[in-house]
Amino acid sequence: xxxxxxxxxxxxxxxxxxxxxxxxxxxxxxxxxxxxxxxxxxxxxxxxxxxxxxxxxxxxxxxxxxxxxxxxxxxxxxxxxxxxxxxxxxxxxxxxxxxxxxxxxxxxxxx
Amino acid sequence: xxxxxxxxxxxxxxxxxxxxxxxxxxxxxxxxxxxxxxxxxxxxxxxxxxxxxxxxxxxxxxxxxxxxxxxxxxxxxxxxxxxxxxxxxxxxxxxxxxxxxxxxxxxxxxxxxx
Numbered sequence: 001x002x003x004x005x006x007x008x009x010x011x012x013x014x015x016x017x018x019x020x021x022x023x024x025x026x027x028x029x030x031x032x033x034x035x036x037x038x039x040x041x042x043x044x045x046x047x048x049x050x051x052x053x054x055x056x057x058x059x060x061x062x063x064x065x066x067x068x069x070x071x072x073x074x075x076x077x078x079x080x081x082x083x084x085x086x087x088x089x090x091x092x093x094x095x096x097x098x099x100x101x102x103x104x105x106x107x108x109x110x111x
Numbered sequence: 112x113x114x115x116x117x118x119x120x121x122x123x124x125x126x127x128x129x130x131x132x133x134x135x136x137x138x139x140x141x142x143x144x145x146x147x148x149x150x151x152x153x154x155x156x157x158x159x160x161x162x163x164x165x166x167x168x169x170x171x172x173x174x175x176x177x178x179x180x181x182x183x184x185x186x187x188x189x190x191x192x193x194x195x196x197x198x199x200x201x202x203x204x205x206x207x208x209x210x211x212x213x214x215x216x217x218x219x220x221x222x223x224x225x
Contacts, residue, residue, distance in 0.1 A: 031212060042202060042216040043154070050212075087154060089214075096159075096166045097208040099144065103153035 002026035004102035006088055011108045012078055020073045020105045022088035030093035032064050032071045037104070038084045046073070046086075075107075083109045117203050117217035125225050129191040132220045135184055136205030144214065145178055145188050146202045154202070160186065193224045 004024045012018040022032065031050040035043040047055055049064035049071060061074040075082055085104040092098045116135040124130055136143050144159040158168040163180045171178070175194070180186040190197055200221050204214040 033212060033214075035214075042218055043204075043214075044216070045213040048212040091208070091212065096161050097142070098156070098159060098167055099206075099208070099214060100156055101146070101154035 002090060002092065002100050004088055004090060004100070006086075006102045006105045008103070009106045009108070011110060012075075014078055014080060014109055014111050016078050017074065017076050018078060018107065020075075020086050020088075020107070022071045022073075022102060024069050024071075024088070024090050024102075026069075026090050026092055026100070028092040028094040029066065029069075030091040030097060032062075033089045033091065033099070034060075034062050034073045035087045035089060035101070036084050037087065043087060043101075078109050080109050080111070083107060115203055115205050115215050115217035117201075117220055119220060120218060121221045121223075123223045123225065124193055126194055127192045128224075129189065130193045130197075130222060130224075132188040132201050132203075132222070134186045134188070134203030134217060136186070136203070137215055138184065140205035140207055140215070141183075142206040142208045143180060143186050144204045144206070145186070146204065148200045148202060148219075149198075157188070190222075193222075195224045198222055198224050 006022045033048045034046040037043040047062040064071040087104045089101045118133045145157040157170045158178045160180045178188045200219045202219045204216045206214045
């Protein structure tokens with residue numbers, strides 16, 4: 001089986017930096033993804049890490065440590081529109097890929 | 112491409128009725144996933160297909176749930192009979208996993224079973 005853990009809620013100030021952590025336990029680990037979901041909307045892809053290290057995409061960065069089964073999403077220069085839920089997801093390989101999501105972190109950005 | 116298309120957007124039904132949710136994946140994608148989202152359980156993977164073949168249905172909660180993918184451009188998720196605890200948002204997502212790690216989600220179906 002697999003399990004993912006992330007904080008349920010985070011509050012941060014506009015313009016600040018916030019880090020959302022994700023720890024996972026799974027067999028056949030292939031990679032870690034991050035998705036954003038606004039209330040009433042569908043999840044949208046943000047980033048993917050298959051190798052250890054940091055991936056940067058604009059204001060968002062994602063980090064992976066395979067040895068620690070740990071990753072995080074870093075959001076810089078927070079904007080009000082970043083208020084949303086953020087999900088980490090593990091891809092399991094072994095012939096076919098299976099993508100399983102964590103329970104999500106609700107980020108509230110305050111003025 | 113129009114993206115992943117799901118129908119209906121909203122479905123309200125009475126307990127015991129049959130419910131059919133529909134999904135059209137992005138053309139050319141070979142993976143299709145069905146997820147269910149609730150406040151309590153988050154995004155649960157129900158079943159996924161590769162090249163129209165069901166690979167893993169271990170997330171399907173009960174025999175009342177069934178899913179099919181008769182061709183590369185259409186999939187259905189059926190609940191028969193429906194129960195109030197099935198109320199949730201059901202998402203379909205498609206992808207080219209292995210070549211592109213992004214999942215593209217449809218807008219979801221909000222199901223309410225009364």
